[in-house]
Amino acid sequence: MQEPVSSDSAFEPEATRRASDVAESARANRGWWDRNADEYQVEHGTFLGDDRFVWGPEGLDEVEAELLGPPEDLKGRDVLEIGAGAAQCARWLAAQGARPVALDISHRQLQHALRIGGTFPLVCADAGALPFADGSFDLACSAYGALPFVADPVRVLTEVRRVLRPGGRFVFSVTHPIRWAFPDEPGPEGLSVSASYFDRTPYVEQDEEGRAVYVEHHRTLGDRVRDVVASGFRLVDLVEPEWPAWNTSEWGGWSPLRGNLIPGTAIFVCVRD
Numbered sequence: 439m440q441e442p443v444s445s446d447s448a449f450e451p452e453a454t455r456r457a458s459d460v461a462e463s464a465r466a467n468r469g470w471w472d473r474n475a476d477e478y479q480v481e482h483g484t485f486l487g488d489d490r491f492v493w494g495p496e497g498l499d500e501v502e503a504e505l506l507g508p509p510e511d512l513k514g515r516d517v518l519e520i521g522a523g524a525a526q527c528a529r530w531l532a533a534q535g536a537r538p539v540a541l542d543i544s545h546r547q548l549q550h551a552l553r554i555g556g557t558f559p560l561v562c563a564d565a566g567a568l569p570f571a572d573g574s575f576d577l578a579c580s581a582y583g584a585l586p587f588v589a590d591p592v593r594v595l596t597e598v599r600r601v602l603r604p605g606g607r608f609v610f611s612v613t614h615p616i617r618w619a620f621p622d623e624p625g626p627e628g629l630s631v632s633a634s635y636f637d638r639t640p641y642v643e644q645d646e647e648g649r650a651v652y653v654e655h656h657r658t659l660g661d662r663v664r665d666v667v668a669s670g671f672r673l674v675d676l677v678e679p680e681w682p683a684w685n686t687s688e689w690g691g692w693s694p695l696r697g698n699l700i701p702g703t704a705i706f707v708c709v710r711d
Contacts, residue, residue: 451643451651458640458653460589464543464564466642466650467587471544479524479550485687488554489529493581493611494703495692498679500530505609505677505707506577512536515576518601520565520594520610521583525551525558532558539575541565542583565594570601578602580610586654589640591662595669595708602710608671609708614678614701617691618656624693629700659704666708675707 458466471478486492491500500506506517513535519528522540524547531538541561542548548560563569565584578598588594598608619635621628635658643652657665666673681697688694692702 449646451645454642454644455637455639456642458589458642458650458655460566460593462650463587463589463640463653463655464566466653468543470652471542472546475523475544475546475550478547482689483524485689486524486526488524489526489533491527491530491581493677493705494679495687495689496679496681496697496703497685497687498677498703498705500527503677505675505705506579506607509534512577516574518568518570518575518578518598519583520578520580520598521585522551522560523547523583524554525556525560526554527579527581528558529554529556532556536577539570541568566590566597568597568601572600573603574601576603576606578606578608580608582611582613585610586612589653589655591655591657591665592668595665595671599670599710604710606710607708608710609705611703611705612662614704615657615659615662616700617702620691620696620700622691624688624691624696626695628691628693628696662704662706666706670710671708672711673706674709675705677705677707679703679705 515536517531517536517538519538519540522528522542525540528538528540538558540551541563543564545562548562551560584594585591619631619633621632638656641654642650644650678701681694686694
């Protein structure tokens with residue numbers, strides 16, 4: 439789980455575990471990312487770059503991983519990036535000759551995409567209701583976007599499958615499910631199990647009136663696989679990046695100490711047959 443801190447609030451949100459439905463989760467996370475986009479881009483912008491395609495805090499780069507296919511095969515392909523933030527991945531895709539569309543639920547995140555620049559479309563929308571016609575894209579991708587924060591992941595996956603053409607590929611990364619059992623700390627305290635891996639109760643931060651201001655949902659590894667299958671995709675690979683020696687950075691609960699011992703990211707490679 440992440441440890442979000444609201445950057446412009448007069449109160450410290452209360453962290454709890456409770457149910458949170460589709461509407462509340464979307465409303466809370468849209469607000470959180472709008473409020474915290476500036477701080478996020480300042481803190482992580484250097485690591486992410488303006489036009490890199492990084493799959494997670496380990497630093498696995500698409501130029502090396504080729505999970506969407508060889509870079510030379512991306513030319514002329516229509517690609518949807520979901521949960522794009524400042525659209526760093528879409529910008530890299532455009533540089534390979536692809537035709538990306540960057541989508542995010544947060545208007546403020548997309549303003550950072552405008553600040554950095556690019557000639558591709560930016561779309562502010564919910565991943566559970568994609569505003570595109572059936573079969574609009576050849577590929578779709580999401581690097582820590584949308585899926586950790588939605589109450590109904592099958593709804594999102596089904597929407598992505600709908601807008602892909604036959605043979606299209608969807609690759610998405612999320613926090614590795616095993617991390618749910620450990621404290622979200624980069625040091626030794628983050629190496630001791632403190633919660634049940636099987637407890638799917640969402641992590642919620644709420645205000646004084648009990649309204650959610652941030653929500654993160656947990657799915658076990660098996661849940662994620664079943665979600666992919668239930669949405670009609672075929673899972674062709676599951677990548678668990680190892681922590682590379684060059685990466686000395688800490689990112690929330692991700693760190694070299696933890697990364698060398700337990701996985702931090704899970705990347706699902708799915709195909710629409």
